[in-house]
Amino acid sequence: MNRIFLYSFTEMALYIHKLLENAITNTVLLQITELAIIGVTLLISLVILCFFLGWMERRVAAFMEIRLGPNRVGPQGTLQIVADTVKLLFKEGLTPNKSDKFLFNLAPFIVVTASMLAIAPLAFAKNFSIYDINIGVLYVSSVSSLSVLGILMAGWSSYNKYSLLGAMRSGAQIVSYELSVGLSLIAIVVLSGNVSLGEIINSQQNGWWIFKGHIPAIIAFVIFIIASTAEINRAPFDLAEADQELTGGYNTEYSGMKFAMFLLAEYINLFIVSAMAATLFLGGWMPFHIGDWESFNKIMDYIPSSIWFMGKTFIIIFIIMWFRWTFPRLRIDQLLNLEWKYLLPISMVNIIIVTLIAIMGWHF
Amino acid sequence: MDISVIIFYIISVVITGGALLAVTSKQIFRAAVYLIFSLLGVASMYFYLENNFIAAVQIVVYVGGIVVLIIFSIFLTQNSGHRLKKPDGKRVFFSALSVLSALLLTLNVIGNYNFKSNSNNTIEPEIKNIGMQMLSTTQYGYLLPFEVVSFLLLAAMIGCIVIALKRN
Numbered sequence: 001m002n003r004i005f006l007y008s009f010t011e012m013a014l015y016i017h018k019l020l021e022n023a024i025t026n027t028v029l030l031q032i033t034e035l036a037i038i039g040v041t042l043l044i045s046l047v048i049l050c051f052f053l054g055w056m057e058r059r060v061a062a063f064m065e066i067r068l069g070p071n072r073v074g075p076q077g078t079l080q081i082v083a084d085t086v087k088l089l090f091k092e093g094l095t096p097n098k099s100d101k102f103l104f105n106l107a108p109f110i111v112v113t114a115s116m117l118a119i120a121p122l123a124f125a126k127n128f129s130i131y132d133i134n135i136g137v138l139y140v141s142s143v144s145s146l147s148v149l150g151i152l153m154a155g156w157s158s159y160n161k162y163s164l165l166g167a168m169r170s171g172a173q174i175v176s177y178e179l180s181v182g183l184s185l186i187a188i189v190v191l192s193g194n195v196s197l198g199e200i201i202n203s204q205q206n207g208w209w210i211f212k213g214h215i216p217a218i219i220a221f222v223i224f225i226i227a228s229t230a231e232i233n234r235a236p237f238d239l240a241e242a243d244q245e246l247t248g249g250y251n252t253e254y255s256g257m258k259f260a261m262f263l264l265a266e267y268i269n270l271f272i273v274s275a276m277a278a279t280l281f282l283g284g285w286m287p288f289h290i291g292d293w294e295s296f297n298k299i300m301d302y303i304p305s306s307i308w309f310m311g312k313t314f315i316i317i318f319i320i321m322w323f324r325w326t327f328p329r330l331r332i333d334q335l336l337n338l339e340w341k342y343l344l345p346i347s348m349v350n351i352i353i354v355t356l357i358a359i360m361g362w363h364f
Numbered sequence: 365m366d367i368s369v370i371i372f373y374i375i376s377v378v379i380t381g382g383a384l385l386a387v388t389s390k391q392i393f394r395a396a397v398y399l400i401f402s403l404l405g406v407a408s409m410y411f412y413l414e415n416n417f418i419a420a421v422q423i424v425v426y427v428g429g430i431v432v433l434i435i436f437s438i439f440l441t442q443n444s445g446h447r448l449k450k451p452d453g454k455r456v457f458f459s460a461l462s463v464l465s466a467l468l469l470t471l472n473v474i475g476n477y478n479f480k481s482n483s484n485n486t487i488e489p490e491i492k493n494i495g496m497q498m499l500s501t502t503q504y505g506y507l508l509p510f511e512v513v514s515f516l517l518l519a520a521m522i523g524c525i526v527i528a529l530k531r532n
Binding site: 028100102103106133134135138139141142143145146148149152153156157164168171175178195 | 367391393394397400416417420421423424427428429431432435436439490491
């Protein structure tokens with residue numbers, strides 16, 4: 001592939017690795033240093049990402065409601081979220097008197113850790129991921145199922161009926177929508193014949209799965225977007241933290257930085273869900289390729305892979321934010337009906353069709 | 365000491381410590397939380413042994429599934445927020461006896477089983493090989509146990525639906 005950009009993320013990583021290799025001779029120490037660097041970089045970039053997503057959410061909400069949104073602090077209101085974070089930093093971290101203090105303080109960490117673990121196999125650019133584990137899809141879905149434990153823990157230990165109700169709703173919701181998410185992911189796993197995220201991206205060299213897999217892939221994509229919006233507790237599925245009914249749900253009793261950590265986890269989850277949708281259905285960092293149109297594909301290759309990845313991810317994030325201001329909130333029975341009576345049967349039939357397509361080789 | 369040995373011991377401490385706390389905790393919800401740590405420790409042990417598939421399945425099935433169900437049933441039980449009473453002496457005695465005999469039995473089996481490595485017959489723990497092995501009817505295939513387990517799960521599911529459907 002022709003390179004017009006001198007610096008790609010892969011080369012940058014290699015350069016830093018070489019630099020460290022010369023400086024530190026002990027291999028164990030070298031590995032620990034590199035792990036620390038990756039961790040710190042990840043933390044900083046995730047915080048910046050969450051600042052951006054918080055700003056984007058408010059601006060998108062304002063755009064949908066024909067108003068301006070935050071526009072005073074900093075250029076276009078970009079520093080508003082920094083100001084909010086500083087405010088949260090100075091707030092007192094209250095712990096309710098009768099709560100289970102250990103679990104109350106542990107819960108935000110579990111939620112954040114679960115969402116950060118799921119970042120590992122995502123490829124942000126060509127050959128640039130933290131750890132391309134050979135069971136990527138399964139790993140992400142298994143690790144992200146941990147966050148429900150943190151939510152249940154938060155709801156229980158707050159000693160507040162609203163928190164407990166919110167946690168129960170959230171648990172029921174996440175556990176049931178996990179099935180649809182898993183089944184729609186399996187559709188792509190069947191088509192590409194692989195569970196590693198890197199291999200799935202490579203299999204989209206001659207076109208993204210959403211185009212190659214015909215209508216079943218599109219159905220799987222739509223189900224994935226709906227079910228994962230429910231899984232990350234975002235509107236119209238935000239029963240677990242419905243402000244108007246439950247005064248905030250499972251995070252009612254939290255304040256200060258502990259509350260901010262729930263917010264952080266929510267935005268990281270939003271990013272992960274969108275990145276997974278972009279990776280599996282829209283090719284991840286893979287540029288827009290059409291079959292064997294050599295010259296067209298060459299032109300597309302000139303756009304760097306990281307821009308492709310981020311562009312796709314942010315389009316999906318925008319769509320999920322759009323949902324929030326378009327659909328009214330579902331009742332709990334409607335929510336469970338939607339999953340068990342519509343999405344789950346549809347995705348089961350869809351899996352059979354996808355398997356048929358994969359066996360007969362009808363996909364491109 | 366090698367770094368992998370240190371990691372092994374850290375994981376072992378988490379597994380056994382979590383398990384011990386789970387059975388000695390006075391609050392039932394806390395016991396469930398400690399159980400999570402123990403099960404996650406087992407999952408990380410699988411990761412440590414480079415058997416990623418089993419590790420992910422361990423997290424999905426045990427931590428994401430079974431423990432969540434346990435927590436749900438705790439939420440639905442009355443008085444689950446209260447501290448548990450101290451068990452009486454007779455119960456402690458008999459449970460200790462059964463645990464001790466189970467421990468002796470396990471130690472005996474492990475002691476007599478000389479772990480030989482059968483290097484000529486190993487299969488890479490890749491997802492594809494596991495799937496093929498599950499559905500193979502040859503000598504080391506698992507088709508029959510797989511089908512038996514599926515039947516058991518099917519029966520359990522039908523039982524659940526029947527119980528849930530029962531009105532009045």
